[in-house]
Amino acid sequence: MSKNIQIASPALYQEVAARLRERIYTQDLKPGDAIDEQALAAEYGISRTPMREALKVLHAERLVVLEPRRGCFVAELKEQDIDELFPLMALLEGRCAYEAVKKAKPADIRRVEELHKKLEKYAAANDVDKYFEQNCLCHELVQKLAGNYWLERVINDLRKFLKLLRGRQLQLPGRLQESLSEHRMLLAAFQNRNPAAAEKIMHDHLVNQHAALIIFDREKKNKAV
CATH class of the missing domain: 1.20.120.530 (GntR ligand-binding domain-like)
Structure with missing residues (x-):
């Protein structure tokens, strides 16, 4: 007897990461720009938790840089x-x-x-x-x-x-x-x-x-x- 298997929709943080990635590629967020986590969360109508998780994804991809005590910045190619x-x-x-x-x-x-x-x-x-x-x-x-x-x-x-x-x-x-x-x-x-x-x-x-x-x-x- 087969069971119905539900396919989970993408997590919210993944959707946010995709949006931010596109904004980086189009240079709406330019290399070196500081990323205002709180302002972006408010813009997207979400809490800061999925925003932080999204930025961790982009950091792992090396599209953003997380600097302790300084914040998050769009990566620049040296x-x-x-x-x-x-x-x-x-x-x-x-x-x-x-x-x-x-x-x-x-x-x-x-x-x-x-x-x-x-x-x-x-x-x-x-x-x-x-x-x-x-x-x-x-x-x-x-x-x-x-x-x-x-x-x-x-x-x-x-x-x-x-x-x-x-x-x-x-x-x-x-x-x-x-x-x-x-x-x-x-x-x-x-x-x-x-x-x-x-x-x-x-x-x-x-x-x-x-x-x-x-x-x-x-x-x-x-x-x-």
């Missing part, structure tokens, strides 16, 4: 973090592109083409924010088409840190068009069913993002002096 993260992501996403092209069916390639059309649209409008969001969707689709659980697991864990940067390298003059050109080459690799080319293009795409970010941050610091 220069060393960035220098270590991008080359690793270049290797992983390059492999993703290789496997995605190797396994892609005609319908999959059409999906890549449809997403790419929106990249072209936002680049033409010089809409950096929309381009960044669409760029993320393109990378996530390549990852999904790769169909490699282990790659997906590792990349998902690391990608959340790249999202903290909010694609600020795209603000460097000329970088948006360079990025679009790289995506055009990636699309061609899909259409030509060339996994090796796709791997190199995606790898170099991440390396170029890193280089552009270094230049952008250096110029920003120089202007601030």
Whole structure:
């Protein structure tokens, strides 16, 4: 005799963590910002207990930093973090592109083409924010088409840190068009069913993002002096 098994809904603190995570990714809560636990709890109409539990989750993910006697702050990627993260992501996403092209069916390639059309649209409008969001969707689709659980697991864990940067390298003059050109080459690799080319293009795409970010941050610091 089978029993009815009730599936528990997500705990309140998990829902709160998801909302805060999204606010961090969209930079409604910016890197380095202090998180007012009491104000946020009041805003969401909850007690401070689920808010604290949510912040513990984000702290475990390294999206926020809990400092004794100082409070909670949105995490900031240091220069060393960035220098270590991008080359690793270049290797992983390059492999993703290789496997995605190797396994892609005609319908999959059409999906890549449809997403790419929106990249072209936002680049033409010089809409950096929309381009960044669409760029993320393109990378996530390549990852999904790769169909490699282990790659997906590792990349998902690391990608959340790249999202903290909010694609600020795209603000460097000329970088948006360079990025679009790289995506055009990636699309061609899909259409030509060339996994090796796709791997190199995606790898170099991440390396170029890193280089552009270094230049952008250096110029920003120089202007601030």
